[in-house]
Amino acid sequence: MGKDYPAYTAEGGVPCYVVEAVPRGEWLPNYYRSKLIYWLDKRFFFPLRIEEYDGEGKLSVINVRIATQANPKLGGRGYAVLLDLWWDIPLDLMTNSINGIINKE
Numbered sequence: 001m002g003k004d005y006p007a008y009t010a011e012g013g014v015p016c017y018v019v020e021a022v023p024r025g026e027w028l029p030n031y032y033r034s035k036l037i038y039w040l041d042k043r044f045f046f047p048l049r050i051e052e053y054d055g056e057g058k059l060s061v062i063n064v065r066i067a068t069q070a071n072p073k074l075g076g077r078g079y080a081v082l083l084d085l086w087w088d089i090p091l092d093l094m095t096n097s098i099n100g101i102i103n104k105e
Contacts, residue, residue, distance in 0.1 A: 036053070066084070
C-alpha cells in the first residue's frame with residue numbers, strides 16, 4: 001500500500017477482511033466460477049488479493065496487487081494498482097502488469 005500507508009502491522013502486513021462471493025444459481029445458472037475470495041484492506045477496502053475458483057471448486061486464478069496512493073488529495077480513496085500479478089493455475093501461466101501512476105497535485 002506504499003511506504004506511507006498508515007495501518008501496516010508491526011510485521012509489515014496489511015490487516016484484511018477475507019470475503020467470499022458465491023454466484024446465485026437463480027441469477028447465474030452454470031456460471032464458470034464457483035466462488036471468488038477477496039482480501040480487502042480493512043482501512044480502505046482496497047482488494048489486495050483475489051482468488052477465483054472454477055465451476056468444480058478448484059482454485060484456478062490468483063491475482064495479487066500492490067497499491068500506491070496515486071492521489072493523496074482523495075485520502076483512502078486515492079489508492080490505485082501499481083503492480084499486479086496474475087497466475088492462471090491450469091495453464092501454469094503467470095503474467096503481470098505495471099501501471100504508470102501520474103500524481104497531479
